[in-house]
Amino acid sequence: MEILQLKNLIKLYKLAGGGTFEALKGINASFEAGELVAIVGESGSGKSTLMNLIGGLDSDFSGEILYRGKNLRDYNAKELSDYHKKSIGFIFQNFNLIPHLNLVENVALAMTLSNVDKETREKRAKELLAQVGLTDHLYKKPDQISGGQKQRVAIARALINDPDVIIADEPTGALDAETTDTVLDLIKDIARSGKLVLMVTHSDRVAAHCTRVIRIDNGQLISDENFGGFKVTEKAADFKEPKIKNMSLYNAIRMAFLNMRAKLGRNALVAFGTSIGIMAVILMLSLGRGVTNYIQSTMNSYTNPNVTEVHKQSMMPAANSTSTSQAEISQMQQNNMAALTGSSSESNFTQSDLKKLQKIKHVDSLETGYTTLSLGTNSVEYGSKSATIMTLQTMSANIIKSSIVSGKAPGADEILLDKGTADILSKNIVGKNVTLKLMIDGKQVKKTFKVSGTYEQQGSNFSTVIMRYQDLAALYQANGQTLSPNVVYLYTKNKDNTEKIKEQVKKLGFSGSMQETMTEMFTQMMDIISYVLAAIAAVSLVVSAIMILVVLNISVVERTREIGVLKALGARRKDIRRIFVSEAFLIGLSSGLLGVGMTAVLQVLINNFTSAKFDVNVVSMTFNYALAGILISVIISMIAGLLPANRASKLDPVEALRKE
Numbered sequence: 125m126e127i128l129q130l131k132n133l134i135k136l137y138k139l140a141g142g143g144t145f146e147a148l149k150g151i152n153a154s155f156e157a158g159e160l161v162a163i164v165g166e167s168g169s170g171k172s173t174l175m176n177l178i179g180g181l182d183s184d185f186s187g188e189i190l191y192r193g194k195n196l197r198d199y200n201a202k203e204l205s206d207y208h209k210k211s212i213g214f215i216f217q218n219f220n221l222i223p224h225l226n227l228v229e230n231v232a233l234a235m236t237l238s239n240v241d242k243e244t245r246e247k248r249a250k251e252l253l254a255q256v257g258l259t260d261h262l263y264k265k266p267d268q269i270s271g272g273q274k275q276r277v278a279i280a281r282a283l284i285n286d287p288d289v290i291i292a293d294e295p296t297g298a299l300d301a302e303t304t305d306t307v308l309d310l311i312k313d314i315a316r317s318g319k320l321v322l323m324v325t326h327s328d329r330v331a332a333h334c335t336r337v338i339r340i341d342n343g344q345l346i347s348d349e350n351f352g353g354f355k356v357t358e359k360a361a362d363f364k365e366p367k368i369k370n371m372s373l374y375n376a377i378r379m380a381f382l383n384m385r386a387k388l389g390r391n392a393l394v395a396f397g398t399s400i401g402i403m404a405v406i407l408m409l410s411l412g413r414g415v416t417n418y419i420q421s422t423m424n425s426y427t428n429p430n431v432t433e434v435h436k437q438s439m440m441p442a443a444n445s446t447s448t449s450q451a452e453i454s455q456m457q458q459n460n461m462a463a464l465t466g467s468s469s470e471s472n473f474t475q476s477d478l479k480k481l482q483k484i485k486h487v488d489s490l491e492t493g494y495t496t497l498s499l500g501t502n503s504v505e506y507g508s509k510s511a512t513i514m515t516l517q518t519m520s521a522n523i524i525k526s527s528i529v530s531g532k533a534p535g536a537d538e539i540l541l542d543k544g545t546a547d548i549l550s551k552n553i554v555g556k557n558v559t560l561k562l563m564i565d566g567k568q569v570k571k572t573f574k575v576s577g578t579y580e581q582q583g584s585n586f587s588t589v590i591m592r593y594q595d596l597a598a599l600y601q602a603n604g605q606t607l608s609p610n611v612v613y614l615y616t617k618n619k620d621n622t623e624k625i626k627e628q629v630k631k632l633g634f635s636g637s638m639q640e641t642m643t644e645m646f647t648q649m650m651d652i653i654s655y656v657l658a659a660i661a662a663v664s665l666v667v668s669a670i671m672i673l674v675v676l677n678i679s680v681v682e683r684t685r686e687i688g689v690l691k692a693l694g695a696r697r698k699d700i701r702r703i704f705v706s707e708a709f710l711i712g713l714s715s716g717l718l719g720v721g722m723t724a725v726l727q728v729l730i731n732n733f734t735s736a737k738f739d740v741n742v743v744s745m746t747f748n749y750a751l752a753g754i755l756i757s758v759i760i761s762m763i764a765g766l767l768p769a770n771r772a773s774k775l776d777p778v779e780a781l782r783k784e
């Protein structure tokens with residue numbers, strides 16, 4: 125039965141300087157199953173050119189190569205890939221085994237590329253290795269066996285998908301006489317099993333074993349001696365053809381992993397280099413977050429988490445304010461001063477303001493208050509001792525019980541003093557009567573109050589008096605003034621709602637407490653600083669990307685022949701690209717994981733140090749930072765890997781296989 129027909133086959137090589145070279149000048153021949161054909165001829169006569177064309181490694185020809193009636197030139201990429209996988213098996217003079225794969229993996233390669241399951245392909249590979257007498261060496265690497273054994277592995281590899289045609293380019297060229305005989309016997313058996321074997325040889329001794337000898341000279345077929353093909357005696361072992369599919373992503377990653385393991389030291393170094401950049405980025409972000417958290421928790425530790433403090437005007441420039449004009453800044457300072465000293469009616473809440481605030485979702489109760497800042501006009505006296513009061517404020521739910529360090533919250537005609545002020549007056553001031561001197565509408569007003577307790581300040585060291593709103597209102601009334609609230613406290617039962625309430629308050633045009641505004645400004649500043657630092661650290665990732673690109677490029681050059689073999693076995697461009705991109709992916713993934721790991725270790729070390737020294741954990745890595753670090757690493761590596769991967773996928777198989 126005719127398997128292969130060559131009709132007026134012409135091959136022109138384009139020459140670099142222009143012009144062409146005719147390597148094959150109209151070859152005509154046809155081949156049947158069971159033939160063992162020796163292709164002989166002088167060096168440069170065109171034997172390899174012919175084999176490359178028949179093997180589908182070079183589709184640039186004129187005339188026809190009909191495989192089972194269909195011209196190879198009309199094959200699309202998928203058909204060509206299937207042709208390599210199913211119909212053709214290659215045996216090379218220099219074996220071309222993949223050094224980092226063991227014998228079973230080498231033999232099974234075409235099946236791996238066809239996505240045949242592991243069990244089936246390993247079983248088949250072991251059977252074939254047994255047929256060529258290598259059962260004892262299944263898991264050795266190619267450099268652990270002899271030349272003859274290598275060629276037997278290559279023969280097993282060529283047979284894995286039970287192809288119709290075997291192309292052997294000087295298969296015994298690198299072997300001694302004895303090993304040549306063993307290999308020739310195997311090749312004869314292949315032809316006997318009903319395959320067509322085309323074997324290029326320089327040796328007459330080898331040609332004498334063949335059933336047909338074709339002589340080529342200067343690109344022409346000059347003789348064709350046919351002694352009659354083998355009578356097909358043995359049918360190939362009952363081989364059930366597995367379904368040929370495209371290589372799976374999993375297999376591409378697995379192959380990439382095996383490649384990487386072969387050059388572990390180099391890849392580990394690259395991954396380590398990249399991971400330092402990733403670590404720097406995550407560390408900067410985590411540090412920023414840690415510091416911000418610390419500031420926020422310090423600021424908030426004295427306030428009640430269920431309470432939102434509301435002011436009518438901002439006491440600080442808005443955190444996101446972009447105004448720069450002098451006039452605007454001056455106006456803002458005026459407003460702030462007025463708000464701080466409570467002297468402006470604009471900072472008082474109207475009934476409609478209170479209604480709006482009360483209506484905010486999740487607000488369970490609303491408490492009005494008053495707070496004022498004075499510079500030397502207010503004071504508190506006890507006996508001969510006197511202390512200046514800077515802040516006067518009314519009692520609210522915002523003053524949490526735990527901040528009261530002695531005594532209790534102020535009741536009627538009682539005041540709460542900050543600990544510092546209390547200590548100036550007396551060590552045992554709680555329960556004693558003191559005289560409070562206040563400036564109300566330009567007049568000094570005196571009244572006696574009992575000190576109900578002392579409390580710890582919230583971050584500031586201002587001397588502070590806290591009393592009930594009613595008492596202060598009464599004091600104002602007694603002096604012909606009406607006290608209007610200039611601070612409102614919104615209470616919610618569930619503290620998880622406080623953030624939402626704060627957002628609503630801002631939306632309605634009110635502002636939060638001074639601490640909050642300051643914290644916000646600080647947080648924003650810290651965010652900017654940590655992002656800038658992270659961005660600077662990220663510059664090193666560009667260096668990493670270049671490093672990965674260079675290493676993968678070197679890898680492509682080193683593995684050019686291997687890529688040629690993969691293509692001869694049916695790997696599509698896409699498969700080759702995938703293998704290399706997968707390598708980049710693995711480098712990226714390991715760098716990312718390593719970077720996160722190193723940050724975690726540093727986090728423990730730095731936090732141990734800072735918590736021992738300052739009682740603060742300054743590094744706070746989140747899951748999102750870690751994830752972002754890994755993702756950035758993977759993306760950068762894969763982008764860097766695209767170029768080399770593309771280069772590898774575009775390699776011409778004929779040239780790749782010829783590479784020394």
Ligand SMILES: Nc1ncnc2c1ncn2[C@@H]1O[C@H](COP(=O)(O)OP(=O)(O)OP(=O)(O)O)[C@@H](O)[C@H]1O
Nearest residue numbers: 137138145147165166167168169170171172173174
């Ligand atoms: N890429 C190419 N560009 C131009 N000419 C080429 C190219 N490849 C091969 N040739 C030429 O084509 C002719 C046939 O080369 P081929 O490699 O097929 O010879 P061969 O018979 O296999 O030789 P050998 O026995 O030495 O391997 C040679 O003259 C060679 O110089």
